[in-house]
Amino acid sequence: MKLRWNPIVKKDLQVTARSMRLSWGLFAYEAVLTMAFLLALSVIQQMGSSFYSYGNVYGYLIYLFPVLSVAQVCIVALIVPIITASAISGEKERQTFDIMLTTCMSPFSIVLGKVMSAVLRILFFVAAGMPIMALAFVVGGLSWSYLFYFVLTIILLSLLSGSVGILCSALCHRSITAVILSYAFYFVIYILTFLPMMLKGLVAQVENMGESMLPLLFNPIIFYEEFFMQLMAGESLFGGETSNFTRSEVGFLTYHLSQGKVWMFLSAACIFLLSFLLLLAAAWKVNPMNASSGRKRKQN
Amino acid sequence: MSLCGSIEKGKGINMLYINDLTKNYGSFTAVNHLSLHIPEGDLFGFVGPNGAGKTTTIRIVCGLLRASRGSVRIGSTAAAVGSKEMKRMIGYVPDFFGVYDNLKVREYMDMYGSMYGMHSRDITKLTDDLLELVNLSDKKEVYVDTLSRGMKQRLCVARALLHNPRLLILDEPSSGLDPRARVEMKELLKNLHSMGKTIVISSHILSELSEMCNSIGIMNRGQLITAGRIEDIMQQISGGKRMHIQIASGMETATRILKEQAGVKIESVRENEIMILFSGADEEISALIGLMIQNQVVLTGFYREEGSLESLFMQLTGGGAQ
Numbered sequence: 177m178k179l180r181w182n183p184i185v186k187k188d189l190q191v192t193a194r195s196m197r198l199s200w201g202l203f204a205y206e207a208v209l210t211m212a213f214l215l216a217l218s219v220i221q222q223m224g225s226s227f228y229s230y231g232n233v234y235g236y237l238i239y240l241f242p243v244l245s246v247a248q249v250c251i252v253a254l255i256v257p258i259i260t261a262s263a264i265s266g267e268k269e270r271q272t273f274d275i276m277l278t279t280c281m282s283p284f285s286i287v288l289g290k291v292m293s294a295v296l297r298i299l300f301f302v303a304a305g306m307p308i309m310a311l312a313f314v315v316g317g318l319s320w321s322y323l324f325y326f327v328l329t330i331i332l333l334s335l336l337s338g339s340v341g342i343l344c345s346a347l348c349h350r351s352i353t354a355v356i357l358s359y360a361f362y363f364v365i366y367i368l369t370f371l372p373m374m375l376k377g378l379v380a381q382v383e384n385m386g387e388s389m390l391p392l393l394f395n396p397i398i399f400y401e402e403f404f405m406q407l408m409a410g411e412s413l414f415g416g417e418t419s420n421f422t423r424s425e426v427g428f429l430t431y432h433l434s435q436g437k438v439w440m441f442l443s444a445a446c447i448f449l450l451s452f453l454l455l456l457a458a459a460w461k462v463n464p465m466n467a468s469s470g471r472k473r474k475q476n
Numbered sequence: 477m478s479l480c481g482s483i484e485k486g487k488g489i490n491m492l493y494i495n496d497l498t499k500n501y502g503s504f505t506a507v508n509h510l511s512l513h514i515p516e517g518d519l520f521g522f523v524g525p526n527g528a529g530k531t532t533t534i535r536i537v538c539g540l541l542r543a544s545r546g547s548v549r550i551g552s553t554a555a556a557v558g559s560k561e562m563k564r565m566i567g568y569v570p571d572f573f574g575v576y577d578n579l580k581v582r583e584y585m586d587m588y589g590s591m592y593g594m595h596s597r598d599i600t601k602l603t604d605d606l607l608e609l610v611n612l613s614d615k616k617e618v619y620v621d622t623l624s625r626g627m628k629q630r631l632c633v634a635r636a637l638l639h640n641p642r643l644l645i646l647d648e649p650s651s652g653l654d655p656r657a658r659v660e661m662k663e664l665l666k667n668l669h670s671m672g673k674t675i676v677i678s679s680h681i682l683s684e685l686s687e688m689c690n691s692i693g694i695m696n697r698g699q700l701i702t703a704g705r706i707e708d709i710m711q712q713i714s715g716g717k718r719m720h721i722q723i724a725s726g727m728e729t730a731t732r733i734l735k736e737q738a739g740v741k742i743e744s745v746r747e748n749e750i751m752i753l754f755s756g757a758d759e760e761i762s763a764l765i766g767l768m769i770q771n772q773v774v775l776t777g778f779y780r781e782e783g784s785l786e787s788l789f790m791q792l793t794g795g796g797a798q
């Protein structure tokens with residue numbers, strides 16, 4: 177079968193490309209990125225001039241890459257839910273969603289189309305940020321392949337954020353509640369995954385952490401920590417060779433996962449899987465054949 | 477309780493079968509044991525006051541709502557409601573719909589065409605034909621949100637016809653349209669009817685439908701009250717075949733006699749009044765009255781109802797509209 181564009185992706189991109197929102201969004205994105213760049217640069221220059229000899233400044237410029245990346249990661253994680261949370265509720269408000277559901281599009285392809293169009297829009301932004309990122313590479317002296325890996329992680333992150341947003345959009349009637357619910361979901365993914373570890377380490381005060389760190393496989397913060405550690409220093413979970421866990425500190429699984437790049441790749445797989453499950457849940461929710469009671473409709 | 481509105485005199489095959497359809501919202505029953513068969517090629521009007529359950533029924537047929545019980549079938553196929561196969565056979569124009577900003581008419585059609593998995597070459601050709609049909613050929617490169625309400629509605633009809641469905645369903649197609657747009661819409665639907673499409677239109681205004689439809693179904697409070705060809709329903713009324721029998725005593729006997737009588741259909745039984753539909757000759761009426769008197773039924777009144785389709789509608793749906 178010929179691979180076709182998802183009609184929703186095509187339409188969304190057509191519509192977005194013509195709206196002023198895209199231009200303003202790009203402008204804001206670039207502005208924030210430039211600000212992060214300048215801030216990082218001034219910090220690095222101060223460090224260079226106060227402590228070390230002049231030549232060493234360039235050694236620090238390598239850190240422009242993680243700083244700018246983290247800035248972009250934060251922006252992406254924050255704006256994707258706003259884009260996708262209104263995706264379904266917005267269509268519902270116009271009742272174009274009903275029309276869509278009466279076509280041959282399956283609920284899953286509708287939901288996937290919405291998330292893919294959000295991911296593509298994010299890639300516009302990232303592409304626009306490339307020149308600033310490239311500066312970090314030229315002066316920092318990093319391999320260009322890192323830039324490619326970074327784009328891959330951004331796709332993964334926007335897929336996760338988009339799936340969270342689309343599920344909330346399917347659950348809520350109004351876009352604004354969907355956005356708020358998305359951030360509540362974030363709290364679960366980003367903060368609550370630390371909870372088992374904290375309970376074990378701080379509350380129970382046990383020496384052996386067991387497998388309490390495994391939920392962190394789903395946490396993008398730890399994923400990015402690993403990503404940058406691997407790229408910049410070739411080290412793994414929470415530090416270098418010396419501070420790495422020993423067999424007696426953690427459970428069997430965690431010990432083996434924390435060696436080398438295993439954690440990073442497994443975490444990527446887990447985040448991908450989580451996104452997929454969220455998409456399935458959203459598709460299930462928008463399918464009218466699964467609706468329990470039927471939503472309140474506007475009276476005519 | 478419910479009435480099966482099968483219309484036998486058609487071209488034989490029915491297009492839409494609705495059997496014993498019920499939809500509950502919590503304890504509220506929006507559609508109550510609705511059975512309706514619509515013949516192929518009909519222009520069927522679905523009338524009822526606001527809140528009668530027309531939209532609910534239509535949404536169930538289109539797979540947008542799950543029925544609490546009952547079944548819907550198209551033609552002789554076994555496709556389930558909500559299946560792709562079924563969706564290919566139905567074109568749906570909702571009662572209220574918006575369009576996208578920043579999207580052109582051509583792109584709008586293109587998007588929905590590809591949602592049906594059609595090839596872009598076919599879509600382009602069909603779009604030209606359909607826009608011609610709905611009189612929007614000159615608007616191909618215009619943004620949809622700048623079209624007038626009537627134009628949007630016609631565009632939506634063109635969109636619903638894109639995948640060549642066997643059945644076209646329009647929910648209140650003329651609500652919110654100005655008189656001129658209404659006439660244009662009506663002409664378009666008549667035109668489509670003459671081309672052999674089976675069309676179902678819902679409306680809360682009977683007169684609007686009685687001019688163009690060849691059969692109608694009247695719905696009130698979730699129940700189908702009557703359905704059939706317009707001529708039959710008209711005849712039913714103008715022939716004055718609906719009788720009111722007022723009875724002072726002997727209610728049970730009267731009901732029993734009426735039930736046994738051929739050609740009598742009891743419509744409603746109230747405290748001291750029975751309403752029947754009578755399809756026999758006039759002599760049989762007097763025989764019927766005689767029979768009841770012989771059986772000690774005390775009749776205090778007996779009259780035939782006169783009236784138009786409109787008054788029938790008002791009477792049938794009386795107290796239904798809030």
Ligand SMILES: Nc1ncnc2c1ncn2[C@@H]1O[C@H](COP(=O)(O)OP(=O)(O)O)[C@@H](O)[C@H]1O
Pocket residue numbers: 470471472473501504506524525526527528529530531532533
């Ligand atoms: N989602 C819903 N939840 C609860 N009641 C509903 C819902 N949708 C419709 N209803 C009720 O069902 C009845 C039928 O509505 P509807 O099918 O829209 O009527 P119509 O289209 O004939 O005007 C109305 O009384 C309405 O209040």
Ligand SMILES: [Mg+2]
Pocket residue numbers: 476527530531532571647648
């Ligand atoms: Mg309605």
